[in-house]
Amino acid sequence: MTLNVVEKSSGRGGEELWSRWLVEEDAVMIPPKGVLDSQGKKGKNRFGGKIREEEMPVARRETCDGRVIAHVDMDCFYVQVEQRKQPNLRGLPSAVIQYNSYKGGALIAVSYEARRCGVKRSMRGDEAKEACPQIQLVQVPVARGKADLNSYRNAGSEVVSVLSQKGRCERASIDEVYLDLTHAAETMLMETPLDSMQDFEDEVLKSHVLGLEIKDGSDAKDEVRKWLCRSDASYQDKLLACGALIVCDLRMKVLKETEFTCSAGIAHNKMLAKLASAMNKPAQQTVVPQSSVEGLLASLPIKKMKHLGGKLGSSLQSDLGVNTVGDLLQFSEEKLQQWYGINTGTWLWNIARGISGEEVEGRLLPKSHGSGKTFPGPQALKTVDSVQHWLNQLCEELNERLHSDLDQNKRIAQTLTLHARAYKTGDSDSHRKFPSKSCPLRYGTRKIQEDALILFQAGLRDFLGFYNCKAHGNENNNWGVTSLSVSASKLVSIPSGTHSIVKYFGGSFPSSSTSNQSLDVVIDEAAPSSPSGSGNCSGLVPNEFELEYPEDTGMKDSKACLDQQDPLCHLSCKADGLTEESSLVSPSGSEDRILHNEPHRDLPATDLRRVSNISSLKAVGKKKTAGKKLQGNCSIVHFFNNYHNSQSSLEQKNVKISSSLGSHSADNSHSTCIQVEMPAEHPHEEFDTNKSRCSVGNMPQGRQDWSYNINEIDPSIINELPPEIQQEFQIWLRPHKRPNVAKRGSSITHYFSPDKSR
DNA sequence: ACGGTTTCGACT
DNA sequence: TAGTCGAAA
Incomplete structure (x- = not known):
């Protein structure tokens, strides 16, 4: 049996044009056996990083399991x-x-x-x-x-919403998903044994089955039909056959509902499924029976394997002369570990045998959002003003996407990160990378823009080094920025019961696109001044502090930071901010320092005054509440109406509101209605109701309930919220503080022991 | 001058 | 732990 997969997929593996900027000459040089470094233990992991062996758990090998995994591309x-x-x-x-x-x-x-x-x-x-x-x-x-x-992202979401109906679904990229169809396949096999099936959809019969010989003159569809309902097939093959039926069905559904065609691979693990989906395109599917795996991998160029398309793959070729995945079989696991470290060595040993225990994660939404642009060659940005201009554009887009995420998925992002690439002329160390910088993310376009600029300036200072940061002004002739990007990460679902938070962040869930403006307005009301220029490190100082700054320092001042401030102002200040913030939510300890107005060594005098002002958090919260417009809208009824109306959320994992509260009358729609004020006096009532409604049992997968999420919320985010909402958060936080929820398995467990990791 | 994203592991 | 970096897709 000769598989011609090599020819078929040798053109280009993946589907889209995401080109790889692989730097061949930088390929990792691995010390050969016996030539380990002085510590005698360093290798490279599969991504080229160094590993510390003593920390590595022993990898466990998985034999092929009975899973049915599909990759849809x-x-x-x-x-x-x-x-x-x-x-x-x-x-x-x-x-x-x-x-x-x-x-x-x-x-x-x-x-x-x-x-x-x-x-x-x-x-x-x-x-x-x-x-x-x-x-x-x-x-x-x-x-x-x-x-x-965005149009592509949205289209991708359409596809996901179709594909996620038959089993666990992982959005692997904008246009790819993995499905774990094991359960669906087992069920199908039990209910409708294939050997009793006569009429297969024509489309299923177009499947490609690796290793299935189509003799000259015979009809491929006939052979596939025979393969599908072969009664002497192994149980595994039968499951795969069911998988093929299910995937075919899903693909037809995708076509019907979205007008898009896709290709798919059906196999016993993700790695093989991914390989298979690329083999017959477009609009076809490929099944990988276990019996075909060896032959498939024997001739598969090593670079076709996921994770081996880059430096590690090159190193395998040049150092070990490995050109196909099958070539790896001749190396012992120990040998591979000596070259590439325990992790990567074992991983390589396993993939050579078609073994991969990687789980399909049930995740339908992205974990971060980013917006970026390159400025190649002559377009490089040479002034802070032009950088600011583009940063503003990028931040606007980011804000918009953050807002839709909040709208559609009820998630908030906690971290803002700026990445840039830049060159420097003249200086010796002109190869230095522009460092990325991040800070807590504050909602609102203006705030994101200001913070991004501050992060850029901090990065630029590091990039230029302290001598050079002087004497440049806005013009310069020694640096240029060739790419900029801002991203928002650490997205967490907001607790379903914190309705006022939902209102705070947008207040218009039923409509998604029009609410940007109101979002900014609301947030600007809550925190009108930007502290950025005063060395205050916006986003890092609790709301109450900011409120006492009457002047709007704005962007100009923050720019000045580069020239006038201590180069470390941002970062040192960041540390201070975090100290303060964590003290706000910690039940005792450092909070006492603030309560007693103990001098704080790093804060300027003006800030000390503010520290003392915050000494009674609850009181501050109450006071601030009095002047805010937000308050009248904080209503359980209102929230649940809105929430209920917007249950189209893609994320299955999210808490569902049960009918008991979700069915409150749906009459009142928007801000004009005065609602029942949130009972701040009885906050625990609300907490308790929610707790009972949102018990773990409601979760499809039983692990991501809101209380888990709330523990992940960065305290500094909470400090950005209006006082009454902060208060609400505090209430939510306390009873829910629980010692670190079981940590996810280490990487190795994750990759090699599916049975252990969940 | 192979763009724009996204995810992940490792280092610190 | 969080921030940062680099690999990879």
Whole structure:
């Protein structure tokens, strides 16, 4: 049995044009056996990092289990999204490009028709035209001067919502998901044994079954039919056959509901499923019976394996002469460990045998949001003003996405991170990387923008080094920024019972797109002044502190930080902020210091005064509440109406509101209605009701309930909220503080012991 | 001048 | 633990 997968997939493994910037000459140089470093124990992990062996748990090998895993991969997804928008493009050679200024723009997705006439990812628009004059080039949507991928994200969500109906579903990227169909397949097998099945959907019969020989003259569909209902098949094969039926069904459903085609792989683990989904495209599916695994891997180029497309794969080739996955079989596990460390060594040993215990995570939503742009070559940004301009654009987009996430998924992000790339001319250490910086994320466009700029300036200072940071002003001729990005991470679901928090963050859940404005307004009311320029490190100082700054320092001042402040102002201040913040939520200890107004060594005098002002948190909360408009809208009824109306949330894991409260009358819709004020006097009542309603038993997977989430909420986020909401959070926090919830398994457990990790 | 994202492991 | 970096997709 010779599998021609190698030829088929050798063109290019993945589907989209996410090109890899692999730096071959930097390939990791691994000490050969016996030439370990002085400590005699260092190797590289599978991602090229160093490992500390004494900390590594012993990896456990999984034999092939009976799981049924599918990988679903959208076909040239961006092209399909554009074709759905413009159906006249269907069937034509086409591609999606962005920025047509330089050599006709970069191709980011290519239709299969265009691929047939030689158009490849990595081409520019001009080359594509050359290779295929009839090609239709569609521009990626642009917003705020940068590519806007929202239509693709949304389309991806549509697909996920279809695919997540038959089993555990993991959104692996914008256009790929993994499914664990084990249960569905077992059920199907029990209820409708395949050997009793006569009429298979025509589409299923188009499946490719690796290792299934199609003799000359015989009909492939016939062979597939026979394979599917073969009564002497192993139980595992029968499960895979059921998996094939289910996946086919799902793919047809995706097509019907979204008009998108996709390809899929069905196998016993993620690694094989992913491999298989790329083998027959577009719009086809491939099954990998266990019996075909050895043959498949024997001839599979090592670089085709997930995680081996980069430096590690190169190192395998150059150091061990391993060109196919099968070539790895000749090395003992120990040998591989000597070269690459315990983790990676064992991992390699396993994949050579088609073994991978990686779980399908039940996760339908992304873990972070980012917005970025590159400024290649002559476009490099040379002034702080231009950086600020672009940062503002990026932050606007980020804010918008954060807002939709809050709207649709009830999540808030806790960390803002800025990444940049820059070059420096002249200086010796001009290779230094621009450091990334992060800080607690404050909601509101302006705040995000201000904080991002501060982070940039902190990074720039580090990047330039302290001598150079002087004497530049806005103009400079020694640095240029070639890429900027801002991202928001540490997304947590907000507790379903903290309705006023929901109101605080947007107050308009039923409508999603129009509420940005109100969000900013509300938040600006709550914290009108920006502390950023005063060395205060916005986002790091509790709300109460900020409220006492009457002047709006604004962006100009924060820019000044670069010139005038202690280079470490931001970071040292950050530490202070965190100290204060954690003291606010800690039941005792450091809180006492504040209560007794003990001098704080690092805060300037003005801040000391504020520290004393906060000495009674509860009282402050009450006082502030008095002047706020927010208050009248804080209503359980209101919240649940809204919440109930917006239950389209994709995340299955989220708490569902049970009918008992969710069914409150749905008459009143918006802010004009005066609702029952949140009973701050009886906060525990609310807490208790929620607790009973949102018990773990309501969770499909029984582990992510709100109390878990609330423990993950960064205290500094809470300090950003208006006092009455802070109060609510405190109430929620206390009874829920519980010692660290069981930690997730270590990486190795995660990869190799599916049975242990959950 | 192979863009824009996202995730993950390791180091510190 | 959190922030930062780099690999990989």
